[in-house]
Amino acid sequence: MRPVHSGREYVHELRFSVRKGTAEGSRHDTYKDKPNRLAGWCFCVLLAFARPVFADESHDRVLVADPYLELHTGPGRAYPIFDIAERGERVDILGRHTDWFKVRTARGKEGWVSRAQMEATLTEAGERKTFRDVLFDDYLSRRMEFGFSFGRFDHDPLLSAYAGYRIHENFEVELTIAQSAGDFSTTSLYYASLVSLPFPDSRWSPFFALGAGRFTNAPKATLVSATKTKGGLANAAIGLRYYVTRQFFLHMEAKKHVALIDYNRTNDYTELSVGAAFFF
């Protein structure tokens, strides 16, 4: 729980008066005793409730390169600004939530600063690259990814989830589980696929995939004389990816599935889906 900032400033002032008090306390000034005691009490309250204000060396300390940083009370544009840090000041970066950085100023104030306002500070601390470029570099050097999608499997809704691993600049191996609960039956698909990305470095990246796996179809219990079918599955897909931001991209694809039920019988299905994925 975080103290309300106006109250906290008050406590800070009182703490300051404690220090002043000890420095000049040897004087025979009886008036000074009263605020000191009050300040002492407040200091106890501060110790009991507030988090330590002293700089923790384990956090990253950066020099503010932007004209100033506005400290918001929460990680969002709507939260009020209660303090600022000026250019040349040193601040500790305590953490990050979405596009907001939690910083602590030299004076011990903790607040949230937007990424847009931190851009120069963060760039100065690192290399001559904008923060967005650094993020895009992460996208280029990604290895693992996880995603899910929603679409249509012929006329039934389809939900699928996948995990992927990049084995080469242009190739990726993916494992997918998908389920389609339709009006008459439930179809489950489990397959592995090899995905080819001819332009892996672009924001809009088309892909082609070939896969193989298992197929099961279980009709609803309310249907009479329907039997469960199982078989092999082969599929081919074309699709498009769009890198949005940070570790996040969207994808859409069209896929043709062929279920190999027995030697004489195959069923084919068309899948159209859109989804979201993350990479690490």
Place this chain on the structure above:
Amino acid sequence: MASPVLLSALTVTMSLLVASAAMAQSKESVPEPVIPAQVERREVHIPKIRANDVEFGAFAGILSVQNFGAKPTAGLRLGYHVTEDFFLEGTYGRSKVSDQSYRQLGIPIFTKEEMPLTYYYLSVGVNLFPGEVFLGKDRAMTSAVYLVGGVGNVNFASENHTAYNFGIGIRVLPVDWFSMRFEMRDQMFTSDLLGKNELKHNFEMTLGLAAYF
């Protein structure tokens, strides 16, 4: 586990090699430069900032299944906060359904009186009203009222149903890495279990706790 030791050993050997090579070179060194280079080295240090955009937690509450009574429900939740406004969330929950009222009339629907119900959803959330919750005079917690909706699957009476969920909730963060929430959702799916294929509304009310990573 052994790799850091190995690495440091390697580094030491490498630096020794480089140092000896440098010494060998300095013996046959060239005359000193006329103008000594004055290069001010900038301290380059790329900050490693930990982001806590992943939220993992548990929830518990009541799920009311249309025609089959209300039962306790509990589950797990994994979320990813994409921006300050949007988040994605996967939910998995377990509850029960009962055909007790039909049994009392002598027309059991299920093979047993109580049957398990499981559900999962992939949803998108929008933080509609970000704000702060004040406790007394001195304490504040960040909060948000959010809308959430998505698609998933409900399995009960050994049948899968493609389901849609839509809800509203309030999330409060006492500290930056921990959240509490109260959520109300409608889980919708079509079922023909009672003869007619129709859309069923199933209301769920839950309390949840989660940590941010």
